[in-house]
Amino acid sequence: MTRYPSDVPGTDTSTVELFDNGAPKGVFTTANGHWSTTPIDVAPGFHSFTAQGRYGSEPISPARTFRVAAVVTPTLTDIRDSRRSIVGGTTVDTAVIVEGTGSLGQLIQLMDGAEAIGNPFRVPTDQTKWSTTLAGLNVKAYNLKARALYGNGVPDSTAKGFIVAPALDFGRLIPWLRRITSLRAIEFRTSRYLRATPAIRASRRVEYRPTDIRRQVPRSSWWTSIRAMCVPLAMGVRRYRSAT
Incomplete structure (x- = not known):
């Protein structure tokens, strides 16, 4: 009351x-x-x-x-890029849409960890569902939650995370690979977005192995770690051939 x-x-x-x-x-x-x-x-x-x-x-x-307005504990229901939900995943987009619920007509602030991100926004007066856009994101991991700017002692929402990764530029990758190996073909079998470490071995095939961290491989295994990157590809197999 x-x-x-x-x-x-x-x-x-x-x-x-x-x-x-x-x-x-x-x-x-x-x-x-x-x-x-x-x-x-x-x-x-x-x-x-x-x-x-x-x-x-x-x-x-x-x-x-x-x-x-009834006091509604805010929730964060989804985070989407220009294609799909990215909760717990990776995107190369620098703007995302965040969705959730809250009290009618009240203000909510998004938080990234302990820091406010974006400007406060108001829940619609005719429904508890809200949607807002976060733009200008940096390449990093985010951990978002919604904070009520209304009521007393209203708890924050449960946090949801995602990663913004750099997009892979194949126009720059292929000449670079040509300088370090006599590679004849590069074959990728990947999901639409794959956080991966490319590696080269004696069989002259580059394979993308799923991982979320940078990984060094012993030289004796004939694998050479390059760097972690995000590969935006459609489902299926892709083949690229160098000029050598």
Whole structure:
């Protein structure tokens, strides 16, 4: 329940009765032309307050209206790039769409760990679902949660993470590979996005092995670690051939 005090003018010596949506909320006596209530319980929903004088012709004040929103603990339901959900995954996009829920018409701040990210935004007044865009992301790991800028002691949402990785430029990769090996063909078998370490071995094939970390391979195994990168490819096999 939310409580609101009221302080409005009346006559020097009079009594006023207060109504909320037509229901009486008490009779109050003016002091020096003003009257004030004690805190009044108001439930979530629409409210229309009026005051009626208990003197003379018993005039009624204009209504004062407001809506009390139910306190909803914010949630973070999804994070999407330009193609699909990336929760727990990797993207090369530098802008993502974040979706969740919260209290009607209230402000929410996205957090990346302990730091605010982006500007506060308002939940729509007609539904608890919200959606906002985060742009200008850097190449790094993110751990997002939604924080309520309303109510008292409202907990943050559960965090959801993703990684922004650099896109692989094949136009620059192939000449670079040509300088370090007499490679005849490069074969990739990959998902749409693959966080991988490319490696070269004596059989002259480059294979992308899924991993989320940089990995060094012993020289005796005939594998050479290059660097971790994200490969944006369609499903299936891709073959690239050097000019040598």
